[in-house]
Amino acid sequence: MNALKRALSIFEKTVVGFFENNWRASVIGSFAYILALVLTMGFFFYTGAGKWFDYSFTLITAVLGILLGFIISLFVFKILFLLPKYFVACIVGAVVGIYALGTYLGPFFTMLGIGTMILGAWTGLSIKLVKNERKRRGLLIAALGMITIITHGLFLFPIFSEGDQGAWSLELTEESINSPLVNPASDGGNAIQNFTYGSGEDLRREEYRDVAYKTNAVNMSSFVVHPKGFNKWYRDWFWGFDLNRAPLNGRVWMPEESSEGPFPLILMVHGNHNMADFSDGGYEYLGELLASKGYIAVSIDQNFLNSGKSGHIGWDNAGRAWMFLKHLDQWGKWNNDKQHPLYGKVDMENIGLIGHSRGGEAVSLAALMNELDRLPNNAKVTLNFDFSIKALIGLSPGDGRFKLGDQPVELKDINYLTIQGANDTDHTNNYGVRQYERVSFSDDFDGFKSSIYLYGANHGQFNSDWEVDQPSPYWWFMNQKEIMEPELQRDMTKLYVAAFLDATLKDKEEYRQIFSKKETASSWIPTDPVRLKYEASTFTPLATYEEDVDVTTMTLDEGELHGYNLQVWKEVNLTLRNNEPQGNEAVKLGWRGSSGRYTVKIPDKVAQSLSPDSVLSFDAVQLHQSLYDFYGIRVPKGYEEKAIPITVMLKPKGTIKLDGRNGTSVEIEPTYSSKLYKFGWWNERFGNDYEHMLQTYEVPLAFLQDNNPNINYQDIEEIIFEFNQTGSGLIFLDNVGFQK
Incomplete structure (x- = not known):
């Protein structure tokens, strides 16, 4: 110990002596260089007041800054040298330790650490003061105790409070519509078996x-x-293999051997998570349900592609997508091998992929890779896959983390579903809706796409092994009161996933209405938190607002768009929470009074195809209430955070424009706030506390016959959105057209 003290003393004297003898030279050199830099920047600095002013301004600013820093430093150092050196050293040591751990545990730990240090210092000081005070100890204990309790309460309250309640209702609708449908999330009745396949050598x-x-x-x-x-060394040690020999591991749920096949094949994959906290078991709730309904459901192990404390893997989503296809290749081999127990069990013509988080982006990449002969990012690599992938599901998917050929993934003639939680603190933006917009259909394709936005759903509860989006201490500061119960979120996921797969892989077209009319599911799940977009391949668009900047032209030629008595009428690009574009244009309509309306003139070629079986379809949603004031429009009294009614009319030729017999009322849903964290200042890091997610509405034209039995549907020439039921309002409108 004495030798160490002597060594430190010698080192201290050497360093101090060096700077005592040489500090003037270094300061003169530094100031000379700074002066040269300031004068140089003054030459390039231009205000228009003259070059003399430009030079003077930069020079005076630099001198004042140096003097201010000099004075502050002298003051701080004077105080520090007067303080006990061990006190200063302990404080600095504690702060450095907190920040060092904060690099791994995140900024919330750093804030907690600093706050805890201050609370501890105050508590220790209070105990010391009370111990030393003898005359007025009782009064001092009361005062310091009260302050200590208050400060601890203020510190702990944000941690233990649940946060704010969301405006939406999680109650089932009492007056649900009559539906002959069986809940698609009910057990299918098949006895199931569960097993794993893989390397057989997992450490x-x-x-x-x-x-x-x-x-x-x-x-x-x-x-x-x-x-x-x-990073490589740790991964190789932890897993016992490198990515040159990655395993094909999977958990399987399927009907028992006695059940008749073949069965549609569903592959599921998790997203990014701590690689040591394994994720592939978290979709058992989906696997068991699908197996009972006659599917083979497989949860793929890709934990070795996840991030760890040692670092990340580049191009990981390309790897996730390719592994999807290699697992399909393996199942194809088993299915064709007459000697294998799985021979003939798989319906390889009906394949669905489900991905969560980064896995949700991987399903789209896999579907595109499946159609390519070579990898666009390295054309020396062949792909040679051609599986019959018919359905893709992205649960809170990413978008654009990896781009094939540096292009966004464009998908054609494939059924697509995305589900996003509004209270997702991992993927805080609904990236799935961007992929939804990049799915298109050919005239001869029979399918659909849907985007579902769930208020109160988070990121982690899609996986029962995750549940929370971020580990503590982040979780302590999330707005937990808005987050729905894990089982409810998974029940809603099961319903939409099962309905989608039944509709697309088992031709149960009756389940499409669950996606076109959200009220269809209102007796099984709460639908108030749901914003649901739907588009079938048979949809004929009149106005998508993507074609040009002219607000009077439509997507189809010969049609026209007109607004009357509107406070707001403009076409805009919808944005995500962080103000990035959704990749979708819509028209923004606002009104004051009850005489505003917006009309869509129907081209004759479209009118000729209309019949009682036709359905008018459009997407709409109210703007967030915070935007009403911006446009000088009041939220309709009594409709705060509620749906507002508008009248949708279809005008035949030769009839009065606003003949009430040709109209029906439609309730346009509100845009709720979803506060991710308990602190507003922290939420501002993510952008707005809302995202405008459109809702699809359908108006069957058969309603016209109730008051006009002899109506000729081919005479319908206009769609009129009449804003006559509330004194004001502000909505987005998009994708106006007809659905067969």
């Missing part, structure tokens, strides 16, 4: 050592950027 998990069927490793070299240095 960390017994379920992938004791497997029903062994698989060969695959080389991912062309589809990922291999980790290097410590």
